[in-house]
Amino acid sequence: MKIGLEVHLQLPTVSKLFCSCSTSGNGPNTSICPTCLGFPGSRPKLNRRALEMTIMISRFLDCRISERSWFSRKTYFYPDLPKNFQITQYESPIGVEGGYSFNGKIVRITRVHLEEDPGKIKRVGKSGEEVSLIDYNRSGIPLVEIVTAPDITSPSEAREFMADLLIELRHLVGLSERDEQTVRVDANISVGEERVEIKNILGLKNLERGLSFEASRQNKMLKAGRRIVRETRNFDEERRVTTPARSKESEEDYGYILEPDLGVYQVSSMAKTVQVPETPLKRAERLSAEYGIDRNSIRQIVLTSSTLTDFLERLCSNMPPEIAVTWVLGPLSSNWKYLERSLNEDLSNRIENTIQMVIRGDITDSEARMRIGAFARGGGAETTQDSKERSSLAELVSECIDQTPQVLFDFNSNKRAANFIIGQIMRETKGKYSSSEIVETVNKEIERRLKDRVII
Amino acid sequence: MKSETIEEVARIARLKLTETERTEFSKDLEEVLEYFSMLDEAPGEKEYGLNPIEILDMLREDEVRREIDPELLIRMMDTFEELVRGPRLV
Amino acid sequence: MFSELIDEVPSDSSFKFNFSAKDNLCTIDFQTRAGSRILDGYRPPFDATPVSRLRRAGGLLIGKTNMDEFGFGTFCTNSGYGVPRNPFDIERSCGGSSGGAAAAACLLEDHLSLGVSTGGSISCPASFCGVVGLTPTYGRVSRYGLVDYGNSLDKVGILARSSSMIKNHFPTIAGSDPMDPTSCAQPTLDLDDTQIDSIAVPREAMENIHPSVRDSFLRALDIMRDQLSIDIHEVTIPSLRFALPAYYVLATSEASTNLARYCGMRFGVRGDDVTQHFNDYFSSVRSKNFGKEAKRRILLGTYSRMVGFRNRYYLKALSVRQTTISDYARVLKEHDVVATPTMPFIAPRFSEIERMKPIEMYRADFLTVPPNLAGLPHISVPCGYVDSMPTGMQLVSRHWSEGTLLNIANLWEGVFQYRFPGAQQ
Numbered sequence: 017m018k019i020g021l022e023v024h025l026q027l028p029t030v031s032k033l034f035c036s037c038s039t040s041g042n043g044p045n046t047s048i049c050p051t052c053l054g055f056p057g058s059r060p061k062l063n064r065r066a067l068e069m070t071i072m073i074s075r076f077l078d079c080r081i082s083e084r085s086w087f088s089r090k091t092y093f094y095p096d097l098p099k100n101f102q103i104t105q106y107e108s109p110i111g112v113e114g115g116y117s118f119n120g121k122i123v124r125i126t127r128v129h130l131e132e133d134p135g136k137i138k139r140v141g142k143s144g145e146e147v148s149l150i151d152y153n154r155s156g157i158p159l160v161e162i163v164t165a166p167d168i169t170s171p172s173e174a175r176e177f178m179a180d181l182l183i184e185l186r187h188l189v190g191l192s193e194r195d196e197q198t199v200r201v202d203a204n205i206s207v208g209e210e211r212v213e214i215k216n217i218l219g220l221k222n223l224e225r226g227l228s229f230e231a232s233r234q235n236k237m238l239k240a241g242r243r244i245v246r247e248t249r250n251f252d253e254e255r256r257v258t259t260p261a262r263s264k265e266s267e268e269d270y271g272y273i274l275e276p277d278l279g280v281y282q283v284s285s286m287a288k289t290v291q292v293p294e295t296p297l298k299r300a301e302r303l304s305a306e307y308g309i310d311r312n313s314i315r316q317i318v319l320t321s322s323t324l325t326d327f328l329e330r331l332c333s334n335m336p337p338e339i340a341v342t343w344v345l346g347p348l349s350s351n352w353k354y355l356e357r358s359l360n361e362d363l364s365n366r367i368e369n370t371i372q373m374v375i376r377g378d379i380t381d382s383e384a385r386m387r388i389g390a391f392a393r394g395g396g397a398e399t400t401q402d403s404k405e406r407s408s409l410a411e412l413v414s415e416c417i418d419q420t421p422q423v424l425f426d427f428n429s430n431k432r433a434a435n436f437i438i439g440q441i442m443r444e445t446k447g448k449y450s451s452s453e454i455v456e457t458v459n460k461e462i463e464r465r466l467k468d469r470v471i472i
Numbered sequence: 473m474k475s476e477t478i479e480e481v482a483r484i485a486r487l488k489l490t491e492t493e494r495t496e497f498s499k500d501l502e503e504v505l506e507y508f509s510m511l512d513e514a515p516g517e518k519e520y521g522l523n524p525i526e527i528l529d530m531l532r533e534d535e536v537r538r539e540i541d542p543e544l545l546i547r548m549m550d551t552f553e554e555l556v557r558g559p560r561l562v
Numbered sequence: 563m564f565s566e567l568i569d570e571v572p573s574d575s576s577f578k579f580n581f582s583a584k585d586n587l588c589t590i591d592f593q594t595r596a597g598s599r600i601l602d603g604y605r606p607p608f609d610a611t612p613v614s615r616l617r618r619a620g621g622l623l624i625g626k627t628n629m630d631e632f633g634f635g636t637f638c639t640n641s642g643y644g645v646p647r648n649p650f651d652i653e654r655s656c657g658g659s660s661g662g663a664a665a666a667a668c669l670l671e672d673h674l675s676l677g678v679s680t681g682g683s684i685s686c687p688a689s690f691c692g693v694v695g696l697t698p699t700y701g702r703v704s705r706y707g708l709v710d711y712g713n714s715l716d717k718v719g720i721l722a723r724s725s726s727m728i729k730n731h732f733p734t735i736a737g738s739d740p741m742d743p744t745s746c747a748q749p750t751l752d753l754d755d756t757q758i759d760s761i762a763v764p765r766e767a768m769e770n771i772h773p774s775v776r777d778s779f780l781r782a783l784d785i786m787r788d789q790l791s792i793d794i795h796e797v798t799i800p801s802l803r804f805a806l807p808a809y810y811v812l813a814t815s816e817a818s819t820n821l822a823r824y825c826g827m828r829f830g831v832r833g834d835d836v837t838q839h840f841n842d843y844f845s846s847v848r849s850k851n852f853g854k855e856a857k858r859r860i861l862l863g864t865y866s867r868m869v870g871f872r873n874r875y876y877l878k879a880l881s882v883r884q885t886t887i888s889d890y891a892r893v894l895k896e897h898d899v900v901a902t903p904t905m906p907f908i909a910p911r912f913s914e915i916e917r918m919k920p921i922e923m924y925r926a927d928f929l930t931v932p933p934n935l936a937g938l939p940h941i942s943v944p945c946g947y948v949d950s951m952p953t954g955m956q957l958v959s960r961h962w963s964e965g966t967l968l969n970i971a972n973l974w975e976g977v978f979q980y981r982f983p984g985a986q987q
Contacts, residue, residue, distance in 0.1 A: 029534045036537035044554040048542045050607060054823045056596070057588045057610060057707040059742050065534035086522055089819045093486050095558035095840050100822035138555055146562075147836050149555035269484050271867035273815050273876060276714035278743060279527025286529070478861065485818060485864040486825070486841065487857055488849040497858055503921045504862060507807060508875060514804035516881030517888065523714050523744060524700045524887060524937025525961055530743035540607050548607065549828050550836070558827050559836050559843035 017231060018211070019174050020126075020166035022202040023181070024159050026133065027069045028190050032156035033132045034060030034103065041153030044138065052156035054098030059277050066130060066158035067110075069189045071283060071290045073160055074111025074128040076188055081287045082108050087275040092268040095148045096135040098155055104131035106272045110283055116164075117301075118177055124165035133157040166204065166211070171227035174203065175220050182220075183319070184295040196220050203227055207234040210244045214258055217251050226251035230258050299325060307337035316425065317344055323359065324352050331368060335375060343371050347385045350419040351392035363391060409441075409449050413461045416440055427462050434458050473498045473505065563646040563656070563665035566592045567625035578620030579731075581674040583613050584663050585626040586633060587718070588707035592623070596709040597631040597659075599642040600824045600851035602831050610707025611742065612676055612718045612735040619734045621674070627662030631853045632817065633680050633711040635659050636923050637915050638687065640855040645912070649691060649983045650951050654909040657687030660721065664691035667721040668982060674731055675721040680711045681809050682930025684719045685942035689904035689954025692944045692980065694971060695721040696728050699961050700937030702748055704739030712816035713744075715809070715934060723982065725943070725971035729753060732964065753965040758973065760897040761786065761957075762797040767902035767929055778946030778953045779903040782978070789977045792970075795897060801889045804882050805932040810924055811866045811879035812935070818863030821856065824848065858920060887936045894960045899970060902929045904942040904954030933958040941967040944980050952981070 032039055034051055035058075041047030050058035074081055088106035114125035135155040140146050162181075168174045182199065185191050197219045204213045205227055212234065217226050229251075234244050249258040294302070296318040303325070304314045318325045324344060331340035348355065348367070355363070370387050373379045379387075416437050417423060426433035437458050442451065478498045482489050489497065550557045565585045583589060586596035588606035595601040609617070617623060630640040638661025639645050646661045648654040649668045656665045660677035664687030667675040677684040679697040688695025696719045703718040710716060718735065720728045733753065738746045763783065768776065786792045826833040826847030833847040852860070866875035893900055906926060915923075933940040938958050945955035959966040 031534050031536045036532070036535060036539070038536045045546050045551070045556065046542050046554075048545055049538070049540055050545070053545060053828055055606065055829055056594070056601070056604075056709040056823070057606065057608075057705075059706055061532045061740070061743055062530065063534050064531040067531065091819050091822055093822065093825065093840065093844055095561065095827060098823065098828065099819075100825060101819050135556075137561065140561060145837050146560045147552075148558040148561050148840070149552055150558055151555055269868050271484070271815075271819070271864060271869075271872070273819060273867050274522040274714075274880070276522045276744070276816070279523060279530050279747070280521065281529055281531075473865075477865075481861050481865050481868070484868070485860045486822075486844045486848055487852070487860060488845045489857075493854075493857070497861060500858060500920045501862060501865070503919065504810070504924065505865075507921055507925075508811060508866075511804060511807050511811070511875065511878050511882060514808070514878070514882045515801065515885055516878055517884035518881070520880045520884040524883065524935070525747060527701065527744050527747045530746055532740070544607055548605075550832060556828065557836060559833070559838050559840040561840060 017169055018166035018206050019168040019171070019227060020204045021162075021164045021168065021174060021178070023162040023164075023178070024200040025162070025185065025191060025195060026198070027066050027158040027160055029063055029065045029069070029158055031063060033063050033066050033130070033158035034156055037156065039157050041151075044151040045153060047153045048155070052098065053152055060103060060275070062278055062281075063158060067281065067283070067286070068290055069158075070110045070128060070130045070160050071287045072188060072292055073162070073185060074114065075287060075290065075292045076184065076295065077111065077114040077116055077125045077128060077162070079111025079114030079125060079128055081111055081284045083282065083284045084108065085110055085281045085283045087278050088272045089275050090270045090272055092270060094134070096137050096150055096155070098135065098152065102132060102134065103275050103278075105129035116181065118180055119173065121167070123167045123177060126163040126165055127161075128163075129161050131159050131161060133159045166206070171224045171231060174227055175224040178220050178223060180297055184297055187295045188293065205230050205234070206244075207231055208238055208244060210246045212244065212246065213248045214251050215248055215261055218253070222251060222253055225256050226258060229256060233258065296322065296325075303329065303332075307332050309337055309341055313341055313345055316422075317341075317349070320349055320421065321352060321356065323356055324349065327364065327367075330364065331371070334368065335372065339371070339375060345422070347388045349421065351388060353418055354392040354394075355388075358394060367391060409445070409453065409457055410461070412441055412444065413437065413457050417461060417465065424462065424465060427466065434462055437462075473501045563628055563662040563669070564625040565595065565597070565628045565641075565643050565662065568623070571622070571624065576620075577622035579622070579672065579674060580624050580670070581616050581621045581676060582625050582627050582663065582666050583610070583623060583676040584660050584678050585629050586678055586709040586711075587613055587676055588709070589613055589623065589626065592626045594626070594709065595643070596633070597629040597641040597643060598824075598852065598856065600830050600848070601709075602642075604830050606707070608707060610718075611704035611739045613707065615734050616674070616676070616731065619731070627660070627666050627675060629662055630659035631856050632709065632821065633659040633678065633683055634817070634855045634859050636682075636686060636926050637910065638662070639912065639915055640853055642853055648909050651909070653911050653913075654951065655690060655912065655915060657690030657905070657909060659683040659687075660695075661687045663721050664688050664693055664695065667691070667693040667723060671723070672727070673722065674727060676735075677719050677721045678708060679717050679719055679934060680715045680813055681934045682927045684721060685904045685930045685940060685954065685956050686927070688721050688942040689944075689952065689956075690909035692952030692982065693721050693723055694725050694728060694944070695719065695942045696725075696732065696964065696967065697934070697940050698732070698736065698964050699748070699939045701744045702751070702939070702962070702964065703735050704742040704745040706739055706741035710816075710820040712813040713820070714816060715813055715937075717934075717937075723980065725941070725968050725975060729968045729972070732968070736964075749962050751964065753968060755969050756966055758790070758792055758898050758966065758970050760793045760795060762795050762893050762897035762900045764797055764799045764802060764893075764900060764902065766799060766802045770906055770928070771903055772907040774948040775903055775905070775907055775953050778948055779955055782945035782955050783901065785977055786974070790973050797893050797897070797900075799889050799893060801882070801885045802932050803928075805886050805935045806925065806928050808879040808882035808886070809927075809931045809935045810862070811875045812883065814859045814863030815867045815876050815879075816863070818860045818867070821852070821860055824851075855920075883935050886932060890933070890936050890938060890958070891960075898959065898966055900958040902956050904929060904956040908948050908951040908953060929956060937961065939964045939967055941971050943971050943974055945978065947981060
């Protein structure tokens with residue numbers, strides 16, 4: 017199976033791509049101006065930050081940066097598109113011929129380019145008198161489009177690839193946390209010879225569902241001895257099926273021409289001044305290679321916090337990495353939320369010394385754990401017990417899970433992982449709540465968290 | 473220009489042509505395109521620009537500015553509850 | 563000649579001068595319809611930069627001048643709002659597309675007309691109406707607020723009775739404007755007098771010219787040589803003949819995308835039935851409100867950039883433009899200006915225009931198109947009178963050398979007397 021993706025992501029600039037309107041409107045059509053409404057005589061003016069972000073993403077994806085880049089007009093008629101053409105890039109994308117290493121292979125990146133988002137169709141009016149009702153706040157928000165070669169081999173891999181990519185881009189340019197739901201993807205998929213394009217899939221869940229449906233549809237057709245025709249389909253979120261898209265009757269010929277209002281950008285020379293910071297998963301890869309740390313463990317650490325990873329790097333240079341990882345994944349990880357708040361050179365030294373003392377055999381493992389727990393409580397003046405009695409059961413459960421997040425990871429494979437939390441709450445509340453009440457609250461909280469998080 | 477061609481071009485350009493217009497335009501465009509065909513023999517340069525002069529690296533900073541009150545623009549348009557009204561989609 | 567005029571000129575004299583703007587320049591206080599029915603009633607929420615700059619300099623905008631719809635025409639007969647008539651002979655055309663602007667400049671004393679040229683829309687009407695028309699270098703004057711025809715070709719300029727009036731006000735409208743990035747690549751405007759030594763006359767430009775127009779141009783060259791001591795050299799620029807088709811391909815390609823936005827939503831006229839499917843709604847609004855020439859150019863431009871034709875027409879035209887620019891540069895390295903007649907004939911009668919086929923009208927622009935395609939500054943000055951109708955001479959100089967043009971026009975005005983209809987009566 018071959019899957020290629022065309023990913024559209026909004027870039028988190030404060031102003032739009034070609035005008036100075038805010039990217040966060042407060043109510044419909046509150047962030048609009050002649051440019052993003054396409055009024056006659058208005059002109060586009062390119063946002064420097066959006067261009068820099070696109071260069072950064074292109075570099076991160078190992079793309080070759082175009083020496084000269086410009087914009088083009090893609091003409092098609094639609095009520096949400098103010099000029100009835102979209103300013104996008106055609107023959108000179110910012111980046112080309114890159115690659116992203118993932119699941120032990122390279123997914124080739126064909127191109128990375130910058131374009132404007134159309135407005136948003138909010139409602140379609142009353143039945144019988146359907147019209148389109150449009151909010152142009154979204155019109156002109158910068159979008160980066162990332163196109164991959166058909167190097168992905170399954171719907172679940174497509175989702176994992178996207179999830180990883182989003183983790184990286186979130187760190188790189190600061191995408192919004194909602195991107196997993198709002199990312200728009202066009203996917204092409206072929207199980208045999210001919211490929212089918214699924215247009216406009218919203219979010220990662222739908223991406224996997226749409227591709228799975230399409231894969232089985234194509235497989236069934238091939239089994240039945242039928243041919244797959246090259247076509248464009250839409251994904252119906254409610255029915256979870258793909259359906260053939262517009263008929264040939266209304267096919268557009270985009271008739272690309274150059275956009276003269278913006279001129280040319282010497283992007284490769286601009287790229288020299290753009291720094292690409294190390295992203296979490298790249299860092300995980302590096303640390304895994306440098307210290308021989310197991311991939312899953314290091315991934316768990318970098319996803320917990322970048323300061324925790326900093327601390328791991330510090331420990332690794334002064335002690336055997338496997339010991340450092342054990343401590344970081346264990347007591348440090350569960351207490352990190354609190355330790356991080358008062359983290360300074362002194363505290364860092366105290367934590368490291370504590371672990372060194374265990375290594376030398378000066379103190380026992382559990383004594384060290386207690387000490388670290390005490391550091392987390394800020395010296396232990398107030399016991400956690402006191403504060404916990406004041407909290408509700410739900411808060412206690414939540415706090416407890418915060419301190420031992422690995423429970424979430426374990427829960428997927430073994431539901432009994434919840435018992436650890438249940439036991440702890442029972443001990444701490446000393447019969448204040450019934451056991452069934454505690455079991456229910458814990459399970460509910462764990463499931464809620466797992467639902468919200470796609471990556472574990 | 474063939475009748476089907478002009479019909480297809482008109483559809484892409486969202487123009488509905490009357491029978492008279494179609495006949496007239498196909499003749500006009502035929503003549504113009506025949507004239508354009510001299511471009512085939514024209515010496516062209518390999519490198520060319522978007523503009524007759526070079527316009528390089530024109531950028532604005534990522535700052536929010538409001539030049540015209542959106543309220544004024546909404547009032548100019550056909551709206552329903554602040555949403556701009558347009559034709560049917562399907 | 564005006565598509566909308568001020569009700570009453572205010573009696574207080576705080577205004578230093580009067581001016582008008584071609585109707586494709588946005589103005590807050592007048593409709594801006596660009597000669598098109600599809601923009602009927604449109605009042606822009608902002609002023610075009612050249613307009614606001616002239617107002618700030620003490621100018622009073624007295625009205626908007628009529629034009630061919632979106633600039634599509636050579637004779638100003640393609641407006642949705644009537645046809646302006648030539649001040650020298652009302653049976654004849656003003657020229658296009660800034661026809662109203664040229665007529666106003668001719669009829670009103672001390673009047674400054676803002677015009678716009680894409681392929682000759684300042685030179686042509688200036689020549690037919692016997693006024694001076696300066697088309698600046700592409701990117702010299704901000705296009706913010708200009709209703710687009712072809713964005714890589716459009717230039718805002720000035721028409722007036724004399725080059726000195728233009729010289730006085732041109733610095734006001736020129737200069738970088740952050741609202742139009744393409745205006746920000748320009749060097750400082752320099753209008754200091756320069757020595758004019760040599761004029762190049764391309765041989766290709768002397769073919770297909772009406773004999774009397776040709777004679778009047780040659781007489782003008784003689785005066786330049788004899789009285790201004792400027793050398794006249796015949797040169798050859800073979801690529802000039804490809805400029806016209808290249809121009810029409812580029813201009814219509816760009817225009818067909820610019821005009822896509824007029825669809826009965828957001829601005830301009832609305833359709834009758836918004837519950838129609840959008841394809842039908844857009845098509846019916848557009849078919850009803852665009853004029854014939856606009857439709858013709860939309861079709862031509864759409865075709866030129868379609869898959870399968872794009873390489874042959876659109877991309878080829880871009881590369882031909884580059885050749886034209888290089889060829890001019892070669893000639894202008896040796897000479898100060900390139901001179902040609904502006905139009906191959908005097909202002910035609912409306913009855914003659916009716917009989918012309920579109921391709922014949924397009925071909926009438928063969929002298930004004932090349933400098934426009936190349937983005938070179940040019941000026942048209944009256945250079946003679948044939949049958950009481952003015953003829954024009956077009957002078958082209960290097961990019962950014964508007965000073966050279968205003969200087970030579972000023973010298974010309976020292977040795978040649980312009981005529982205006984009012985003065986003769």
